[in-house]
Amino acid sequence: MANICRASRKDFRNAVVAARDAHDGWAGRSAFNRGQILYRMGEMLESRRQAFVDTLVETAGYDSGAAVAEVDAAIDRLVYYAGWTDKFAQVFGSINPVASSHFDFSVPEPSGVVAAFCPQSAPLLGLVSCMAPIIVPGNTVILLVENDAPTLALDLAEVLDTSDLPGGVVNILTGSREELRGHVGGHRDVDAILSVGASTEERTILEREGAESVTRMEFRSDRSPTEWRADESQSPYWIVPFVEVKTTWHPVGR
């Protein structure tokens, strides 16, 4: 049907450079603006709803009911996380009542550049469910996709491209997970890694290589498309692993 890119180590390194370049700009946008852009992504996906349904049916073997459900859930998920952008810091930050005469507060900030191994299951929704929470607080991301319907990832890239999302914030590589994981774990400019459905072997490689630069690691179970659609598969706790809490102190006095 189509020839799909098989990303190499070099492609991954280029993607990290692009993600790093885009990071400060994205993190520097107002949280409200990031929310608008995520919402816009949802709108753009909705505008191409039928095309995505057809692709799911044709390339991933979905029946039309399941395909409609997955596309609609993906749109809803973008809207869900769009709303978190300017609320996350309020819910997960704190004012700290210290005993001394200081004003002391903690805010979550983005970890930086995140690499995400996306699930095999739910080729559209799984991708969106990994991507959206990572970019909410201002991270940039490289999505690594290996599934039966990789063209969906590329269709999603077209949606992102028309959604006011700055270039470099989301980078998508299709290719062999097994081939890339050692390089991903060992890349010193990757601040955090999400891996959905990692085998014990993959987990071991990522953690061992990542330890060289104290990379943050988050592992999640893959799940069926039905389970990906469920509310249990979206939560601000998908954002939490990709933030750093910064605490600032200042004396109070006259």
Place this chain on the structure above:
Amino acid sequence: MSELEAAPDTARELLFGDEWEYAPAPQSADHVRLEDRYGAFVDGAFRDTDEYFPSINPATEETIAEVGLADEQTVDDAVLAARTAYESHWRDLPGKERAKYLYRIGRMIKEKSREFAVLESMDGGKPIRESRDMDIPLVAAHFFHYAGWADKLEYALPGPGRPRSLGVCGQIIPWNFPLLMAAWKLAPALATGNTVVLKPAETTPLTALKLAEVIQEAGLPPGVVNIVQGAGGVGSALVEHPEVDKIAFTGSTEVGKHIQKQLAGSQKRLTLELGGKGANIVFEDAPIDQAVEGIVDGIYFNQGHVCCAGSRLLVQESVAEEVTQKLRDRIATLRVGHPLDKNTDIGAINSQQQLEKIRRLVDIGEQEGADKFQPECDLPENGFWFPPTFFTNVTQSHRIAQEEIFGPVLSVSTFRTPEEAVERANNTEYGLASGIWSDKGSKLFSISQALKSGVVWGNTYNKFDPASPFGGYKESGFGREGGVHGLLPYLELPSQSWQPQTPTNGSPSTKPASSTSAGASPEPKADDT
């Protein structure tokens, strides 16, 4: 008035030199009750070990007590005692009951605070002024703070579903704040319903053993806290023990990376509080005299044995000369000497090994061409000592600007613009703490935002509080200790523990799990119920 104005600059300097002799003001150590020898604290009792090692006073090099070296069997017993205590009652004990134990421990530490402070200074070398006024009060405060959380955990983390405790925590702590680090580790772990095997550092084992006595006296159920002593090998045995669910480590970045590697693929939870090379940034609009005090607090506090020390001073070019001159004058007044003297500002270096490391890096600093300043200082003959030191003309590539020295050694460099200050401050693998000195609020907040560090002190430095989260960016580690954020590393959230309920065959596209995608249903852990 005119005379004052005309007076030369030197008249305003505080050049005490030999002119002001301080009478000795020793803190009595009579009320410290110590055994000659302590075993391992396992399952609520001290037990003998095959081998013992001495814990020495770094100010005198005399042995204070002997401490039992935990062998593999002891570590195993400690972990199993913690496992049994966890499963038999501690995890199911109502939060308000756990809270009572923690309040009691906090209260008892307060009652014995003088004894703890003196012993901490004897065993670790820190000035009594610091152990008495900072370490021990914060230790008690930590237990009080987290005691109050034990029955309020459903309010700690937003969202539906109750968080669960993890199980047995292996906690490995450093020698720079021995009892305080024990409190930072124990209090949140116990409040959240976990049990603990704690490994203190081998040069500062004693206050943790006194804490074990308090724990006994407080009636904490046996096995909830176990303490095993020794060096890296003991820590390693704890890290690798299959019945440990979580490791919390505070120490060097090198060892932290090693632990992260050791745990690869193990599914154990991990938090790391590692090294730092904190930038203390002084802008030209800063209150200079306060800033100089902050610089001194930042690097000479606790002999510089502080992971968040402000060990890199970045000073704006226009005020660099004034700041370094004032710093020179100020550190000439610092009193280096016996830790138990109440007038001492800088105590003993913690160990011979650490002293050698400091000397080596200071030599390298000189070889690489930075200019060293040290005030005249009479150092005692016995013990391990290093005078307060700073280097000027330090460039970013100098090893003293990049490596954590963990001693009373400051590197000073200058910058011209705020952008350059941020660039330099962030130019390190570490990201634990920074300081900003400026009278301009908007600048302070914008610089704070730009710094990649977990703690930012604005117009202050080295402040700590149990309610305030502490922890690093980048290679300074991950996870936070203190405040509500300090609970998270000891709890499992419903979304983390979520497992697929149906086999992943909901989509016709899903292939049967191959050998590389077995992660869809990881094996449940032993304590999953």
